[in-house]
Amino acid sequence: MNEPATTHVAQAGTLESMDCLVSITGAGARAIEISGSSAARFKGAIEKKIGEVLDTLSAKPVKVTVQDNGAIDVVLGARVEAAYRRFERGPSA
Amino acid sequence: MAINAVGRDIPSHIEGYGDTTNRLFAGAFARIPEGNRDGGKIRAHGPKENGKLLSGIREAIAASGLKSGMTVSFHHHLRNGDYVVGQVIDACAEMGIRDLTLFPTALFGVHKAIIPHIKSGVIRRIMGSVNGPIGQLVSEGGMEVPVVLRSHGGRPRAVVSGDVHIDVAFIAAPTADRAGNISGREGKSACGAIGYAFTDAQYADCVVAITDNLQPYPIAPISIPGIYVDYVVQVESIGDPAGIVSGTTRVTRDPLRLLIAKYASKLIEASPYFMDGISFQTGAGGIPLAVTAYMKEAMMRHDIRASFGLGGITGYFVELLREGLVEKLMDVQSFDLDAVKSIATDPRHIEISADWYANPWNCGAAVNSLDVVILGATEVDTDFNANVNTEADGALLHGTGGHQDTAAGAKLTIIAQPLLRGRIPCVTDRVHSVTTPGEVVDAIVTEFGVTINPRRQDLIDACKEAKGKDAVPLVPIDELYARARKMSGPMEPVAQGDRIIGVIEWRDGTVIDVVRQLA
Amino acid sequence: MRRTMLYLPGNNPNMLTRGYLFGSDGLILDLEDAVAVSEKDTARILVRDILRRGEFGSCEVTVRINGVDTDLWRDDLAAIIPCKIDGIRAPKIESPQTVRDLDEELSRIEAASGIEVGHTKIFCLLETAFGVWNAYDIAKSSPRVAAIIPGGEDLAADLRTNRSAEGTELEWVRRMLIIAARAAGVDALDTVFPRVADDDGLRREVEFIKSLGYDGKSVIHPNQIPIIHDVYTPTEKEVETAKKIIQAAKDAAERGLGAVSVDGRMVDVPVVKRAEFTLVRAGVLPEQEKGR
Numbered sequence: 001m002n003e004p005a006t007t008h009v010a011q012a013g014t015l016e017s018m019d020c021l022v023s024i025t026g027a028g029a030r031a032i033e034i035s036g037s038s039a040a041r042f043k044g045a046i047e048k049k050i051g052e053v054l055d056t057l058s059a060k061p062v063k064v065t066v067q068d069n070g071a072i073d074v075v076l077g078a079r080v081e082a083a084y085r086r087f088e089r090g091p092s093a
Numbered sequence: 094m095a096i097n098a099v100g101r102d103i104p105s106h107i108e109g110y111g112d113t114t115n116r117l118f119a120g121a122f123a124r125i126p127e128g129n130r131d132g133g134k135i136r137a138h139g140p141k142e143n144g145k146l147l148s149g150i151r152e153a154i155a156a157s158g159l160k161s162g163m164t165v166s167f168h169h170h171l172r173n174g175d176y177v178v179g180q181v182i183d184a185c186a187e188m189g190i191r192d193l194t195l196f197p198t199a200l201f202g203v204h205k206a207i208i209p210h211i212k213s214g215v216i217r218r219i220m221g222s223v224n225g226p227i228g229q230l231v232s233e234g235g236m237e238v239p240v241v242l243r244s245h246g247g248r249p250r251a252v253v254s255g256d257v258h259i260d261v262a263f264i265a266a267p268t269a270d271r272a273g274n275i276s277g278r279e280g281k282s283a284c285g286a287i288g289y290a291f292t293d294a295q296y297a298d299c300v301v302a303i304t305d306n307l308q309p310y311p312i313a314p315i316s317i318p319g320i321y322v323d324y325v326v327q328v329e330s331i332g333d334p335a336g337i338v339s340g341t342t343r344v345t346r347d348p349l350r351l352l353i354a355k356y357a358s359k360l361i362e363a364s365p366y367f368m369d370g371i372s373f374q375t376g377a378g379g380i381p382l383a384v385t386a387y388m389k390e391a392m393m394r395h396d397i398r399a400s401f402g403l404g405g406i407t408g409y410f411v412e413l414l415r416e417g418l419v420e421k422l423m424d425v426q427s428f429d430l431d432a433v434k435s436i437a438t439d440p441r442h443i444e445i446s447a448d449w450y451a452n453p454w455n456c457g458a459a460v461n462s463l464d465v466v467i468l469g470a471t472e473v474d475t476d477f478n479a480n481v482n483t484e485a486d487g488a489l490l491h492g493t494g495g496h497q498d499t500a501a502g503a504k505l506t507i508i509a510q511p512l513l514r515g516r517i518p519c520v521t522d523r524v525h526s527v528t529t530p531g532e533v534v535d536a537i538v539t540e541f542g543v544t545i546n547p548r549r550q551d552l553i554d555a556c557k558e559a560k561g562k563d564a565v566p567l568v569p570i571d572e573l574y575a576r577a578r579k580m581s582g583p584m585e586p587v588a589q590g591d592r593i594i595g596v597i598e599w600r601d602g603t604v605i606d607v608v609r610q611l612a
Numbered sequence: 613m614r615r616t617m618l619y620l621p622g623n624n625p626n627m628l629t630r631g632y633l634f635g636s637d638g639l640i641l642d643l644e645d646a647v648a649v650s651e652k653d654t655a656r657i658l659v660r661d662i663l664r665r666g667e668f669g670s671c672e673v674t675v676r677i678n679g680v681d682t683d684l685w686r687d688d689l690a691a692i693i694p695c696k697i698d699g700i701r702a703p704k705i706e707s708p709q710t711v712r713d714l715d716e717e718l719s720r721i722e723a724a725s726g727i728e729v730g731h732t733k734i735f736c737l738l739e740t741a742f743g744v745w746n747a748y749d750i751a752k753s754s755p756r757v758a759a760i761i762p763g764g765e766d767l768a769a770d771l772r773t774n775r776s777a778e779g780t781e782l783e784w785v786r787r788m789l790i791i792a793a794r795a796a797g798v799d800a801l802d803t804v805f806p807r808v809a810d811d812d813g814l815r816r817e818v819e820f821i822k823s824l825g826y827d828g829k830s831v832i833h834p835n836q837i838p839i840i841h842d843v844y845t846p847t848e849k850e851v852e853t854a855k856k857i858i859q860a861a862k863d864a865a866e867r868g869l870g871a872v873s874v875d876g877r878m879v880d881v882p883v884v885k886r887a888e889f890t891l892v893r894a895g896v897l898p899e900q901e902k903g904r
Contacts, residue, residue: 012654018515018626038516040486045582070515072580075625078661082654346809348634348834540633561895580629 174336222492246451273322285427
């Protein structure tokens with residue numbers, strides 16, 4: 001019943017060309033929000049990749065926000081993992 | 094519905110455009126004109142007439158007889174610094190004139206100021222490029238009548254053939270005299286060539302010159318003679334010099350662009366056209382300018398002189414002219430200060446009209462003499478069809494420019510582009526909209542190498558001949574497409590509705606594709 | 613060949629994914645100076661994933677790890693070594709013991725990841741006077757050592773001087789390291805040329821290090837690659853002479869003769885080896901895997 005008090009936001013990545021900025025915060029259920037240049041044509045692929053990375057990390061439910069500037073899958077995956085690991089380390093990290 | 098020669102479904106009637114049954118794209122050189130040229134109204138300004146000089150734009154609009162529902166034209170030589178379109182449309186709105194057809198040679202970001210006039214119905218239709226905010230508005234269904242996109246050569250063809258009749262042409266004139274003689278070479282708003290304004294001056298029923306540099310009669314040299322011009326208006330300013338011309342154009346040092354340019358240059362060097370008398374057009378983009386720089390090195394190495402450079406002219410081309418590497422420049426539009434200065438002083442730097450530059454229906458446009466052109470594109474497909482009009486999300490954001498005309502005219506048409514812009518691939522299995530058909534595109538050059546259209550086996554052979562330092566890295570189109578797809582992943586289709594918001598004409602006036610409203 | 617080894621900033625997706633297209637002989641994915649301290653974790657994950665993707669054309673792939681004087685280098689190795697890379701570039705190597713420490717850690721990870729032990733080479737950056745002084749011993753300290761490389765800025769600082777356009781401060785270091793490298797049987801690779809817009813200066817420096825015997829240079833900007841390759845590419849005349857020498861040696865061997873001469877010059881084993889090397893650099897002969 002009780003939500004964990006993980007309200008901090010962890011970020012990884014940049015808004016440079018071919019990169020993305022991923023923000024992760026605690027949530028009741030997994031949620032994904034995507035904006036940026038690739039969103040119109042790659043929403044499904046981006047959601048799939050984020051899901052795969054979180055599953056591999058056995059992640060708890062989080063909200064993932066992606067501000068995309070043209071990251072291909074390999075870059076997106078690395079940013080999501082980095083952001084999640086920072087999230088796991090907690091607000092002091 | 095019927096399928097045209099590039100496999101696009103075109104409705105037999107497009108609301109706000111007309112019937113397409115006899116207007117389906119059938120091949121780059123398929124449509125043959127018949128009949129006589131169209132023409133403007135005959136006017137007679139006798140010696141006893143009052144002078145042409147009027148006190149303001151409103152007076153000129155009144156004198157021109159402009160009424161609701163008519164067609165007004167503008168040129169785009171003042172580019173992103175233009176004040177004239179805004180001033181004229183504002184005045185029309187104040188005078189209660191509505192339902193105008195706007196027929197510019199191109200629009201720029203600065204013209205977003207007319208959006209309120211589109212929304213209020215002062216402008217009902219646009220025939221010309223729609224960029225940035227206006228393009229977004231149109232793509233989202235903000236205009237009832239579809240935009241008609243024509244190339245730089247297709248536009249004068251449409252005027253000369255009578256597809257479009259101009260009621261009043263408003264010509265921004267960096268220099269003019271009281272008789273309506275016009276030049277772009279001098280004045281605080283100097284823009285160099287004013288090639289896009291010629292046809293409008295010759296074919297409109299009424300021509301109004303708007304200047305901020307009125308000089309004693311007669312000015313010299315004269316680009317457009319006053320025999321075509323009905324009225325002259327002096328205003329405080331026709332444009333912002335900072336938006337009209339850029340400073341000196343510099344070649345990029347971006348390594349990816351340089352790599353692509355290097356490959357394009359190797360292709361040109363390996364081609365049969367790389368010899369004394371070669372002609373080329375490279376425009377002002379980063380990659381094409383870098384190609385010019387590499388070609389300069391190659392021309393010096395092989396002691397080769399080019400006969401002419403064509404199109405929009407930059408300072409870089411002027412440098413080639415001064416150094417004797419290029420004999421002549423044929424300039425329809427001067428991009429920077431060096432080009433403006435050069436056309437004003439060097440007789441080898443020739444001003445040409447859009448008709449002369451690119452119209453498929455005259456006795457031979459300059460593009461027909463072109464050996465090599467370097468172009469860009471939003472995307473190209475495995476049939477080599479190129480899209481320059483719509484963006485990845487399906488929005489209609491770019492004009493056609495000279496893309497179709499130079500591709501059709503040049504012996505070697507090169508599209509030079511990074512394979513991906515961010516995640517978005519520039520090589521797909523099917524472009525969202527076709528601007529230029531693959532039958533006139535010879536090669537795609539990316540950071541992965543040179544991809545030659547299989548119908549140009551002669552070029553493939555020529556590239557294979559080049560060895561050692563001159564070797565051209567060849568990549569087949571299927572491999573290039575597979576590579577792009579592997580990097581980007583599968584793309585979802587563009588979310589669009591059924592309503593047609595844009596019609597893309599091939600330069601001969603046939604419909605090559607349509608653009609639909611975003612969902 | 614290691615004429616050019618291009619540094620790719622470890623937190624820059626654009627360069628990491630496209631850097632191999634610029635045609636350098638090798639790549640150095642950089643986790644050290646090109647990455648801000650606050651981004652070491654994200655860069656390590658990004659570099660690891662790019663290595664797993666493995667699209668590097670024909671480039672030799674190395675990673676510059678953080679120095680053994682930091683608490684980052686073990687995590688760096690743990691992330692990247694299982695991706696099976698050609699080598700690591702190790703900063704601030706000062707003694708044979710440092711190399712042996714690296715060697716041990718590499719062997720442990722290689723064994724655990726199913727990679728042949730000894731696969732990963734070590735490229736040693738000598739960035740202090742002490743490291744330069746120990747160059748030969750460092751180069752001999754492990755069979756993994758593939759090359760020794762003088763430092764640039766750090767070394768100049770340690771020498772209590774600055775980097776100059778003429779490279780006066782590095783001149784003796786460069787001369788010393790080529791001898792140490794050759795004596796130990798490893799490559800000598802030069803430091804980067806930092807003034808990326810100075811094409812003429814770069815050309816002069818490359819001509820100098822080539823004349824000393826260096827095998828190549830570290831590269832900080834892709835636009836430097838064609839200039840360095842141009843200097844290292846033999847002229848047509850050199851290629852023709854090399855072909856003649858190899859043909860003459862072949863003929864002599866077939867006819868059971870000892871030494872022969874070409875253009876009045878004795879052709880012995882070292883001359884034939886030089887000629888083969890010239891043809892490799894010219895791209896006429898394929899490159900052989902370097903045996904040790």
